[in-house]
Amino acid sequence: MNDYLARMLTEDGSLRAIAVRTTVLAEECRRRHGTDPVATLALGRLVTGAALCGGLLKGEQRLALVVEGDGPLRRLMAETDAEGRVRASVKCPVSHLAATSADYTVSNAVGKSGFLHVVKDLGLKEAYRGSVRLQSGEIGEDLAYYFTVSEQTPSSVALGVCLGATGEVSAAGGFLVQALPDGDEGIVAAVERRLREFPPLTSLLKRDLTPEGILGEIFSDIPLRGRETLELSFHCGCRRQRIRGILLALGKEELRRLAEEENGAAVTCEFCREVYAFSREEVLRMAESLG
Numbered sequence: 001m002n003d004y005l006a007r008m009l010t011e012d013g014s015l016r017a018i019a020v021r022t023t024v025l026a027e028e029c030r031r032r033h034g035t036d037p038v039a040t041l042a043l044g045r046l047v048t049g050a051a052l053c054g055g056l057l058k059g060e061q062r063l064a065l066v067v068e069g070d071g072p073l074r075r076l077m078a079e080t081d082a083e084g085r086v087r088a089s090v091k092c093p094v095s096h097l098a099a100t101s102a103d104y105t106v107s108n109a110v111g112k113s114g115f116l117h118v119v120k121d122l123g124l125k126e127a128y129r130g131s132v133r134l135q136s137g138e139i140g141e142d143l144a145y146y147f148t149v150s151e152q153t154p155s156s157v158a159l160g161v162c163l164g165a166t167g168e169v170s171a172a173g174g175f176l177v178q179a180l181p182d183g184d185e186g187i188v189a190a191v192e193r194r195l196r197e198f199p200p201l202t203s204l205l206k207r208d209l210t211p212e213g214i215l216g217e218i219f220s221d222i223p224l225r226g227r228e229t230l231e232l233s234f235h236c237g238c239r240r241q242r243i244r245g246i247l248l249a250l251g252k253e254e255l256r257r258l259a260e261e262e263n264g265a266a267v268t269c270e271f272c273r274e275v276y277a278f279s280r281e282e283v284l285r286m287a288e289s290l291g
């Protein structure tokens with residue numbers, strides 16, 4: 001089944017809820033980046049978090065989540081837009097943590113100290129940028145903390161990734177529940193209680209619950225309305241022309257050096273890992289074009 005997002009509101013408008021299935025996306029990120037299992041979990045969670053945030057965007061708006069921690073993965077990033085297109089990168093795809101050790105956890109791979117940055121391109125002159133200190137490095141908690149503290153929207157976030165026997169992603173998904181202004185306190189409190197007792201999300205993902213199924217487990221007898229869905233897909237907007245622009249920005253001297261010493265240039269996109277190769281002659285022509 002394809003990855004998708006489902007978005008709903010409680011009947012009375014007290015809460016907004018978004019749930020996603022991101023199995024294909026998380027697996028594609030693992031394959032493209034060659035992550036080790038704990039890095040696959042971290043990147044899969046971040047991609048899932050970005051997909052959830054994408055459910056809050058409209059039109060041409062875009063959003064990036066950047067996690068910079070003191071763990072071995074160093075820097076993870078996931079970008080999305082209002083059309084459910086997602087891409088991701090990780091600075092160090094292999095954690096080098098011992099897989100048999102009790103320390104082989106997402107928070108140790110990400111690091112417990114550092115920042116979560118949220119960069120939103122809302123089509124205004126300048127991008128909006130909000131940052132919070134990492135709370136646990138588990139990513140879901142950090143994202144909930146960001147929404148609650150930085151955007152002053154009380155939020156609950158759960159992100160789950162399950163791995164198969166060979167380290168591939170067998171299931172991934174998540175949910176975001178937000179209290180809206182002037183909501184019914186009784187309903188908000190009932191959902192908060194339910195979320196405190198909620199089973200680990202991975203147990204629901206293993207049961208192959210759909211995004212709507214996950215929301216059903218959270219809200220049970222609280223009626224929901226306005227169901228909207230959005231297909232999620234991996235998409236990288238990198239193009240040869242844009243990579244050329246990056247090379248041109250290196251300047252004439254550096255381009256000549258690349259042509260002579262490296263026999264050309266090869267640039268790997270940090271998001272999709274596509275390699276763009278430029279021959280010695282192409283690089284020399286680019287150097288000459290700079291006059």
Ligand code: ZN
Nearest residue numbers: 236238269272
């Ligand atoms: Zn790319």
